[in-house]
Amino acid sequence: MEIITATAEIGDRIREIRAQGRTIGFVPTMGALHPGHLSLVEKARADNDIVIVSIFVNPTQFNDNGDLEHYPRTFESDRSLLEEAQTDILFFPEAGELYHDEFRFKVTESPLSEELEGAHRPGHFDGVLTVVMKLLSLIRPDRAYFGEKDWQQFLLIRDMAAAFFLETEIVPCSLVREPDGLAMSSRNAHLSVEERQRAAFFPKVLRSCDTTDKKRRVLEDAGFEVDYLEERDGRTLGAVVLGSVRLIDNVRLSETETSP
Amino acid sequence: MEIITATAEIGDRIREIRAQGRTIGFVPTMGALHPGHLSLVEKARADNDIVIVSIFVNPTQFNDNGDLEHYPRTFESDRSLLEEAQTDILFFPEAGELYHDEFRFKVTESPLSEELEGAHRPGHFDGVLTVVMKLLSLIRPDRAYFGEKDWQQFLLIRDMAAAFFLETEIVPCSLVREPDGLAMSSRNAHLSVEERQRAAFFPKVLRSCDTTDKKRRVLEDAGFEVDYLEERDGRTLGAVVLGSVRLIDNVRLSETETSP
Numbered sequence: 001m002e003i004i005t006a007t008a009e010i011g012d013r014i015r016e017i018r019a020q021g022r023t024i025g026f027v028p029t030m031g032a033l034h035p036g037h038l039s040l041v042e043k044a045r046a047d048n049d050i051v052i053v054s055i056f057v058n059p060t061q062f063n064d065n066g067d068l069e070h071y072p073r074t075f076e077s078d079r080s081l082l083e084e085a086q087t088d089i090l091f092f093p094e095a096g097e098l099y100h101d102e103f104r105f106k107v108t109e110s111p112l113s114e115e116l117e118g119a120h121r122p123g124h125f126d127g128v129l130t131v132v133m134k135l136l137s138l139i140r141p142d143r144a145y146f147g148e149k150d151w152q153q154f155l156l157i158r159d160m161a162a163a164f165f166l167e168t169e170i171v172p173c174s175l176v177r178e179p180d181g182l183a184m185s186s187r188n189a190h191l192s193v194e195e196r197q198r199a200a201f202f203p204k205v206l207r208s209c210d211t212t213d214k215k216r217r218v219l220e221d222a223g224f225e226v227d228y229l230e231e232r233d234g235r236t237l238g239a240v241v242l243g244s245v246r247l248i249d250n251v252r253l254s255e256t257e258t259s260p
Numbered sequence: 261m262e263i264i265t266a267t268a269e270i271g272d273r274i275r276e277i278r279a280q281g282r283t284i285g286f287v288p289t290m291g292a293l294h295p296g297h298l299s300l301v302e303k304a305r306a307d308n309d310i311v312i313v314s315i316f317v318n319p320t321q322f323n324d325n326g327d328l329e330h331y332p333r334t335f336e337s338d339r340s341l342l343e344e345a346q347t348d349i350l351f352f353p354e355a356g357e358l359y360h361d362e363f364r365f366k367v368t369e370s371p372l373s374e375e376l377e378g379a380h381r382p383g384h385f386d387g388v389l390t391v392v393m394k395l396l397s398l399i400r401p402d403r404a405y406f407g408e409k410d411w412q413q414f415l416l417i418r419d420m421a422a423a424f425f426l427e428t429e430i431v432p433c434s435l436v437r438e439p440d441g442l443a444m445s446s447r448n449a450h451l452s453v454e455e456r457q458r459a460a461f462f463p464k465v466l467r468s469c470d471t472t473d474k475k476r477r478v479l480e481d482a483g484f485e486v487d488y489l490e491e492r493d494g495r496t497l498g499a500v501v502l503g504s505v506r507l508i509d510n511v512r513l514s515e516t517e518t519s520p
């Protein structure tokens with residue numbers, strides 16, 4: 001696996017790969033990789049000649065500096081996981097290189113980016129869209145893979161790619177759950193043992209056949225702080241805070257239990 | 261000359277041209293072509309295998325609906341001028357196609373886009389950057405040509421291309437003047453005969469050796485309303501209103517008269 005940190009160097013490699021007529025699958029991540037990420041890499045591996053994974057903890061998508069500072073960073077473990085998964089190129093840029101414009105330019109969206117997650121994390125999606133636009137322009141992949149755990153993020157990136165006529169196909173990937181049902185997330189590492197046990201109650205309630213109002217009350221009674229809980233696009237989307245950790249998840253309405 | 265109006269069709273043609281290994285020079289315009297535009301087409305013709313010119317009166321860069329409505333539209337004349345100038349493809353999209361996202365997505369910049377022109381035309385540069393990003397993503401030219409008459413626009417587009425790592429080289433082209441010194445502009449068509457005669461006083465004052473304060477007073481005494489007048493990047497940049505027409509211009513400090 002090649003590790004590239006400079007934007008000029010990745011640009012040169014991309015031109016080489018394109019000139020050889022080989023296809024590129026791209027998986028952008030913030031590191032702290034878990035089986036959810038690896039399922040994206042696996043899909044990219046199956047569909048393309050060359051697999052590029054980026055690890056970049058994007059400062060502009062954190063609305064909370066503490067969250068940015070404490071975001072888990074596990075580079076050595078990430079590196080060996082990606083090597084095992086037959087990644088061709090790991091792109092690991094510095095913020096100064098990706099944001100050499102000193103944050104002057106942004107991609108913004110309205111209204112979807114201001115709803116749900118966006119209502120609770122002002123500026124979050126501007127940061128996501130901006131960094132994804134930079135990465136897609138730099139890497140020009142044939143396909144880019146995004147997890148459905150961040151459903152709203154997937155919708156926004158899919159629509160951005162269409163709005164700007166990008167050549168890249170935006171491929172959604174099913175979310176991956178722990179055996180007890182909790183959606184895999186890098187932030188789960190911050191849960192205490194006791195919180196980790198209680199966390200699985202969140203997807204259980206999302207999947208129940210209750211109304212969203214009822215689900216909200218059930219979660220609040222169980223000690224979760226509910227940021228939002230809403231049915232959209234045939235899914236129940238939710239975000240809760242447990243202790244100091246914010247969890248998001250979504251389940252298709254077709255996955256909802258039909259009997260109590 | 262091929263005329264293409266559908267984004268899907270231009271996308272297909274671009275893929276064909278790329279597959280043949282031919283280079284693309286691109287000149288985005290809002291039509292109402294004059295020799296200033298044609299000098300860009302000529303430069304594109306000299307540097308590239310294929311020349312694509314777009315004509316699109318971009319609604320999102322007009323902060324004034326009257327200005328948008330009255331912007332000169334001269335398609336038949338534009339078409340024959342482009343044919344004479346050996347344009348290969350004229351891209352003439354409808355707003356509904358370029359903005360099929362219904363204006364949800366924007367490219368924004370701060371602070372330069374809020375200064376000078378931006379201070380007097382709120383939202384103008386968001387509209388320019390957004391449409392140029394769409395066109396550059398769709399057409400993926402090797403080189404795109406912009407007139408230095410819109411100096412601030414050129415700087416913003418050059419910096420946007422760098423910020424998003426676009427493959428396109430942004431090429432500035434000297435502005436073209438009428439025999440009496442007035443910068444060529446589609447909006448000049450709106451000047452009355454009397455205003456047209458007085459308009460040439462604006463670049464004459466810009467080029468004089470006076471201070472910007474003095475220049476402002478001289479222009480105001482001559483009946484111009486001065487939006488701004490500022491020295492930047494080795495240039496004197498200005499915008500004035502004469503009757504109902506807004507004129508912008510800029511001259512290099514090195515072009516300034518050294519004796520009164």
